[in-house]
Amino acid sequence: MPSATKRAGEAAMATDAKRVKVDAPAVDAKPAVDGSPYAEYALSEHAPPQLVTLVQLFASLEFSITTLNLYKRTPSFSALRRAIESSAKCTFSEHELAQLLTLLPDAYDLTFSKAPDNHKVPLELCVSVPEAMASLSFRERMEAFCSAVNDRIALALTNGTTDLTTIEIPPAALPRLEDALGPTPLDQLRAQEERHASELTPLQQAAVLAKPIPKELQGLPLWLVNKVRLAEHRKAHLVEKADVAGSERLVQTLPQLADQLQSYSKCVNKSAILLPTLLAELTRAPIPERLQEHVELLAKKVPFWVTLVPHEKTFVVRLNWKQDFRAVKKILSTPSN
Numbered sequence: 001m002p003s004a005t006k007r008a009g010e011a012a013m014a015t016d017a018k019r020v021k022v023d024a025p026a027v028d029a030k031p032a033v034d035g036s037p038y039a040e041y042a043l044s045e046h047a048p049p050q051l052v053t054l055v056q057l058f059a060s061l062e063f064s065i066t067t068l069n070l071y072k073r074t075p076s077f078s079a080l081r082r083a084i085e086s087s088a089k090c091t092f093s094e095h096e097l098a099q100l101l102t103l104l105p106d107a108y109d110l111t112f113s114k115a116p117d118n119h120k121v122p123l124e125l126c127v128s129v130p131e132a133m134a135s136l137s138f139r140e141r142m143e144a145f146c147s148a149v150n151d152r153i154a155l156a157l158t159n160g161t162t163d164l165t166t167i168e169i170p171p172a173a174l175p176r177l178e179d180a181l182g183p184t185p186l187d188q189l190r191a192q193e194e195r196h197a198s199e200l201t202p203l204q205q206a207a208v209l210a211k212p213i214p215k216e217l218q219g220l221p222l223w224l225v226n227k228v229r230l231a232e233h234r235k236a237h238l239v240e241k242a243d244v245a246g247s248e249r250l251v252q253t254l255p256q257l258a259d260q261l262q263s264y265s266k267c268v269n270k271s272a273i274l275l276p277t278l279l280a281e282l283t284r285a286p287i288p289e290r291l292q293e294h295v296e297l298l299a300k301k302v303p304f305w306v307t308l309v310p311h312e313k314t315f316v317v318r319l320n321w322k323q324d325f326r327a328v329k330k331i332l333s334t335p336s337n
Contacts, residue, residue: 041139043146044153048164051149053090058100058107058145060088062138065129074113077125097127098171098284103148105283107133107141110175123177152267159269170263172284173256208233250297253286254332257294258325260285261306265319275308275315302328 035043035052043055064083068075077094084092101107109130112123133141156167209226217225260282265271275292285291295317299306305323308315 038142038146041142041146042150044150046153046157046164047149048153048167050165051152051167051169054096054099054103054169055142055146055149056088056090057084057092057096058104059142060084060092061097061100061127062141063087065127066138075127076113077127080127094125094174095171098174099169100145101172101174102169102284103152104145105172106130107145112175112177123181125175125177155268161269166266166269168263168266170260170267173260173286205230250287250290250294253294254298254301255329256286257298258302258305258328258332261295261298261317261319262325265321271319271321272309273317273319274311275317278317298332302331 035045035047035055038052038055038059039045041055043052047055061080061084064080064087065075067083068079073079077097081092101110107129109128111126111128113126114123136144152167152169153164156164161167208229211229213225213229217228220228261278264278264282265273275295278295279291282288282291285294287294295306296308299308299317305320305325305328307318307320309318310316
């Protein structure tokens, strides 16, 4: 009996010990990111961990590019990622690269080139330092990047953000492999069909040439007049086709624009942004040269999420943060009938 009682007591103690382990609060084993090593580059002491990590990645990327160039190796993204993740001990994906470019847009040139070590991938993303940045020292580039980070912190504080860990850096748009590969055989076939479609049948040519001769062409030889008029007709047809293709691209890139707009609004902690400010700040938009038209199209497509409100001589882009963003993306990603 005493031995049975002893065993029961030991079992109860073991159960209590397990309960203590289960009930004890979990301790995050991930070490805090220390920003003190970058104080010499004037990084703000208020920099939150996620921004310090980006500074660390930028420094590692600078060092890795220099090392690969020194050994005459192509600074491909895959090689840089391996080097950075080995030295910095943190993840470096295209998302982080895009965030670095948001903070310092002119820091790198991104191009696609042949991948010598990977036959499965025809082209690989490569990162190089442009001439303007290459003329700066490592310290000057680090100070420029830290200054951009400090500007984001100052903007968040100005907007009343108390928790700096909520600052988000929206990813910039990176070049697409599809664009670098060029047109596929199917695309080439479609282009050939469009060129043939721009050619007129004899009946259509007769209809074009039967129209009154414009004043600026009167007095010229008839053969030259006919040649000019047919060329203008073909040009007008191709311009019309290009406009249609451009409109299709606007629609296809609406999901990317929505991502950029959502990230930017969260970053500046504002759901209402002046349109001129947005046009100036969203430098990595999918189609920057048509950004205003793109935003207007987005407002027509999902008016329950984004609206354009007249304000003085411009507009305010207002986002509905209460709307489920996943539902917005689902609508934008669904092809129109």
